Amino acid sequence: MAKRIKPRGILPGFGLTMGYTLVYLCLIVFIPLSLLFLKAASLSPGQWWEIISNPRVLAAFRLSFAAALLAGVINTVFGLLVGWVLTRYSFPGKRLVDGLVDLPFALPTAVAGIVLTAVYAPGGWIGRYLEALGVQVAFAPIGVVVALTFIGIPFVVRTVQPVLLDLEKQVEEVSATLGANRWQTFRRVIFPQLLPALITGFALAFARGLGEYGSVVFISGNMPMSTEIVPLLIMTKLEQYDYAGATAIAAVMLIASFLMLLVINFLQWRSNKLHRLG
Amino acid sequence: MSIQVFNISKSFAKNAILHDLTLEIPTGELVALLGPSGSGKTTLLRLIAGLEAADAGRIVLDGQDVTGLGVRERQIGFVFQHYALFRHMNVYNNIAFGLQVRPRRQRLGKREIGQRVEELLSLVQLEGLAERYPAQLSGGQRQRVALARALAIQPKFLLLDEPFGALDAKVRQELRRWLRQLHHNLEITSLFVTHDQEEALEVADRIVIVNEGRIEQIGTPREVYHSPANSFVYRFLGRANRFDEPLGGAGLIDPAEPGVSYIRPHELEVSRQRIGVNCLQATVQHVYAVGPIVRLDLKKTGTDLFFEVELTDERYRELQVQTNETVYVRPREAKGFPAEKALVSAGSHISG
Numbered sequence: 001m002a003k004r005i006k007p008r009g010i011l012p013g014f015g016l017t018m019g020y021t022l023v024y025l026c027l028i029v030f031i032p033l034s035l036l037f038l039k040a041a042s043l044s045p046g047q048w049w050e051i052i053s054n055p056r057v058l059a060a061f062r063l064s065f066a067a068a069l070l071a072g073v074i075n076t077v078f079g080l081l082v083g084w085v086l087t088r089y090s091f092p093g094k095r096l097v098d099g100l101v102d103l104p105f106a107l108p109t110a111v112a113g114i115v116l117t118a119v120y121a122p123g124g125w126i127g128r129y130l131e132a133l134g135v136q137v138a139f140a141p142i143g144v145v146v147a148l149t150f151i152g153i154p155f156v157v158r159t160v161q162p163v164l165l166d167l168e169k170q171v172e173e174v175s176a177t178l179g180a181n182r183w184q185t186f187r188r189v190i191f192p193q194l195l196p197a198l199i200t201g202f203a204l205a206f207a208r209g210l211g212e213y214g215s216v217v218f219i220s221g222n223m224p225m226s227t228e229i230v231p232l233l234i235m236t237k238l239e240q241y242d243y244a245g246a247t248a249i250a251a252v253m254l255i256a257s258f259l260m261l262l263v264i265n266f267l268q269w270r271s272n273k274l275h276r277l278g
Numbered sequence: 279m280s281i282q283v284f285n286i287s288k289s290f291a292k293n294a295i296l297h298d299l300t301l302e303i304p305t306g307e308l309v310a311l312l313g314p315s316g317s318g319k320t321t322l323l324r325l326i327a328g329l330e331a332a333d334a335g336r337i338v339l340d341g342q343d344v345t346g347l348g349v350r351e352r353q354i355g356f357v358f359q360h361y362a363l364f365r366h367m368n369v370y371n372n373i374a375f376g377l378q379v380r381p382r383r384q385r386l387g388k389r390e391i392g393q394r395v396e397e398l399l400s401l402v403q404l405e406g407l408a409e410r411y412p413a414q415l416s417g418g419q420r421q422r423v424a425l426a427r428a429l430a431i432q433p434k435f436l437l438l439d440e441p442f443g444a445l446d447a448k449v450r451q452e453l454r455r456w457l458r459q460l461h462h463n464l465e466i467t468s469l470f471v472t473h474d475q476e477e478a479l480e481v482a483d484r485i486v487i488v489n490e491g492r493i494e495q496i497g498t499p500r501e502v503y504h505s506p507a508n509s510f511v512y513r514f515l516g517r518a519n520r521f522d523e524p525l526g527g528a529g530l531i532d533p534a535e536p537g538v539s540y541i542r543p544h545e546l547e548v549s550r551q552r553i554g555v556n557c558l559q560a561t562v563q564h565v566y567a568v569g570p571i572v573r574l575d576l577k578k579t580g581t582d583l584f585f586e587v588e589l590t591d592e593r594y595r596e597l598q599v600q601t602n603e604t605v606y607v608r609p610r611e612a613k614g615f616p617a618e619k620a621l622v623s624a625g626s627h628i629s630g
Contacts, residue, residue, distance in 0.1 A: 170362035173329050174424075176349045177356040178376035178431055188379070192366045 036254065039247040051248045056224050057233060063141060064230040065256070068209030071148035075205045076198055079156025086157070087164040101158070104151045109214030116147055117219045139221030144229060147216045148209035155208060156201030163197040195271050203264040210257055279305045279340045279434045279467050281326060286335035288321055295321045296491040298335070303469060303484075308461045310478035311471045313488035314514070319471045320439055322488065326469070327437050328352045340434055352435075355428030359440040361420045363412040369423050370408040373398055376431035398426040401460070418449040429464075438470035442477065454481050475515050479503060487511050509615040512540050519543060519585035521612075537616050543588040545611045548574065548597060558607045560585075562599055567591075574599070576607065 040048070051057065086098050104112065120127045120137040130137055137143050167190060175185040213231040220227040230253055237246035281303040288296040295318045303309050311319040324330045326337060328349035336345045344352050364372050371378075377391045386394070399405050402422040412420055421441060428436065441457070442450040458481055461468055472478050478485050479499040487494040487502060487510075495507035506512040513520075521539045547553070560576040563584070572594040574587045587607060589597075599605055 168360075168362060170358045170360065171364060173349070174356065174358065174362045174427075175364075175375070175379075177327060177329075177354060178379065178427065179350050180375070180379040181350070184379045188375070189364055 033254065036247055036250055039243065040251040043244050043248055047244075048248050051245050052252055056228070057249060059225045060228050060230045060233045061252070061256075063144060063226075063228065064210060064253075067141065067144040067148055067229070068206050068212075070145050071152050071209045072202050072206035074145070074149050075152040075156045076202045079153060079201055079205070080160055080194070080198060082153070083157045083160040083164055087161055101154050105154050109151060109212065110218065112150055113147060113215035113218030116143075116150060116215065120146060120219065138219050139223075139227065141220075141227055143219040143221070144216050144227060147219045148212055151212055151215055152205030152209055155204035156198070159197045159201035159204065160194060163194055167193060196268055199264060199268040199271060203261060203268070206264075207257065207261060210253070281435060281467060281469065282338040283322070283326065284336040284338070286322070286325060286337070287333045288318075288325060288330065289333060294491060296325075296332075299491065299493060301486060301493060301496070303467060305467055306465045307483045308458070308468045308481065309470075309484045309486060310482035311469060311486050311488055312475060312478040312514070313473065315473055317488045318491040319473075319488045323437050323439055323469065323471050326435075327354050327356050329356070353431070353433050354435045354437055355431065355433035357421070357424050357428050357436070357438040357441050359443045361412070361417075361424045361444075363420055363424060363427075365412045367411075368408065369399075369404065369410050369412075369415070370395055372412070372423055373427045373430050375427060394430060398430055401429070402426040416449075417445045418453055421445065421453065425460075434467070436466050436468040438468065440471055440473070442474075443472075450477075457481060479515070487514065489514075506613065509538065509540060509613075512613055512615075517543050517586060517588075519546070521583070521585075537614050539609075539612045539614045541585075541609045541612045543573065543586040544571075545609060546585075546587045547608045547610055548587055548589055548593075548599070548605050549608070550597065550599075550605060552606050553608050560605055560607055562601050562603050562605060565599070565601060567594060574605075576605070579604070 043051070082101065086094065086101075117124075117138050119125050120130070120143060122128065122131045122136065122138070124138070127138060135142070137146055171189055172185055175189045180188065211231065213229075213235070216229050217232055220229065220232075222228050222232055230249060234246045234249050234253075237243075237249065281301075283299060283301040286296055286299045287294070299318075299322065301322075311322060313319045321330065325332050326339075328344070328347065328351075332345065336343055338344065339352060339354075364375065367375070373395045374391050377386055377394060380386075395408065396405075399408060402425055404419060404422055404426070407415070407419070412423070415423065421444075425441075442453050445453065454477060457470075470481070482499060484496065484498055485502050486496050489510055495502055495511050497505075502511060503515050506515065512518055518540045519542070521541065523537075523539065552559075559579040561579060562574055563577050564575040566573040566575075570591050571588050572591055574589070575584060576587055577584050597605075
């Protein structure tokens with residue numbers, strides 16, 4: 001009797017690892033998130049709409065998304081610059097600067113918020129000069145952007161760095177022998193290879209910015225309609241025992257974030273496909 | 279459109295790579311820079327291209343001193359060993375790159391660029407692959423794209439750094455012949471770096487042999503092979519047996535002067551009987567009897583000197599030698615060089 005040979009992959013343990021992955025994701029991600037929707041579902045559509053369309057809530061949504069988006073863009077530009085300097089050139093203290101990049105990861109966000117507030121407040125080290133120029137950073141929407149930029153720096157730098165390191169020097173040399181100037185070489189040869197990593201870094205920084213709470217609450221001043229972010233609003237509702245209201249806002253936030261990340265992932269998939277890596 | 283290099287020196291971090299090197303490559307020739315790895319041949323090529331700056335010396339391309347000019351002004355086509363294709367661009371855009379980045383006033387129209395790319399694609403025999411990406415091509419095809427891309431800007435010179443080094447033996451063989459043909463048709467002054475003596479001997483009009491940052495010899499393949507300037511060139515161009523004595527009954531080397539002799543394995547004649555005066559007695563250590571050429575590892579009787587002999591399969595079957603048997607070996611031709619002094623010495627025919 002012929003024995004059927006089970007086809008086996010080279011790597012064993014698919015069942016075990018996949019099972020663990022599913023259990024883990026359920027416990028940590030899916031169940032808490034579904035609970036959120038369950039709670040939000042206790043509201044009637046009318047009530048739900050009333051909470052969401054409240055001007056104060058809408059203003060908070062606007063601020064949260066706009067500030068996170070702006071901070072993400074700033075970090076993409078300057079993160080690329082920092083990554084570029086750290087991989088391309090050597091200078092004294094390079095390792096120290098490289099280490100500093102990770103600091104926003106490690107620092108408790110509240111500490112970051114307090115320090116930023118002290119520096120940018122109207123009487124602070126930098127704030128006093130900005131005040132003279134008529135720019136108010138702390139206790140204004142710009143302050144939110146500053147805080148989100150601070151905590152988002154490492155994401156772009158750390159995603160772009162390995163790609164920059166991997167770039168073949170010869171490809172740039174070829175570009176020069178073909179008559180391209182430095183800008184053309186950057187724009188047409190280097191940048192397209194960096195684009196997927198830049199999009200990833202942007203998405204991470206943006207997502208982190210959306211959820212950030214600790215550092216923003218100190219610098220923003222938390223004025224309703226002007227410098228109040230969504231996570232703070234949720235916090236406020238919770239403190240008033242308005243669980244349904246908090247979950248309704250949270251659910252909208254979740255869906256919006258999910259949609260935006262979906263779009264970003266799609267863009268990244270497309271640029272990867274366009275720049276098919278061999 | 280000649281390439282002239284005068285007294286070039288270059289060092290990296292205090293390691294001298296090139297020493298006061300002077301070289302002239304005449305218009306239209308296909309020249310090989312041949313040398314072992316670390317000999318400075320790639321550095322020389324990169325200096326000519328302008329990818330490195332020399333510490334001292336001058337580089338003159340087509341009569342114009344370009345020492346101070348950047349790589350963009352030198353009008354050279356450069357091909358790298360690992361192709362260095364733009365992997366995010368398809369074949370069309372790779373080839374068109376040099377035409378597309380020209381300043382607006384000198385740039386060709388879209389249609390003309392398209393035509394040029396088509397011509398180049400047919401030149402490198404890759405018609406119909408314009409839409410492919412580098413990852414979808416074989417090694418040989420990638421190298422041909424790299425070549426087409428270099429030729430697109432109509433360079434005055436073509437510089438190739440180990441162009442076939444990353445390819446497998448069969449493709450390499452094909453591409454060599456093809457490069458010869460291409461050079462014959464385009465008549466563009468070309469310089470290629472290789473460490474493979476067979477490749478240099480087969481492809482080049484002229485070979486420049488480089489060692490430790492200096493030129494050992496320049497000549498046609500026949501010249502460098504048959505009249506090597508010194509023992510280094512002799513050893514580098516093929517298998518060589520070294521004998522620490524002036525072997526040469528014909529007396530071309532003064533026996534009073536200490537010298538060494540080199541003999542190629544196929545220039546040694548093997549027999550079971552003693553033949554003539556210049557005969558060496560040796561024992562067979564090993565026999566490699568695969569293919570049309572049979573190789574014997576021999577040990578000179580009474581010494582620790584090992585050497586190699588190559589004979590035809592036919593001769594091997596006649597002899598029927600086996601390991602540990604004693605044979606007699608007679609050199610047909612030997613090259614003698616004065617010991618340590620790398621000076622020219624004529625080849626010596628040894629008559630029996």
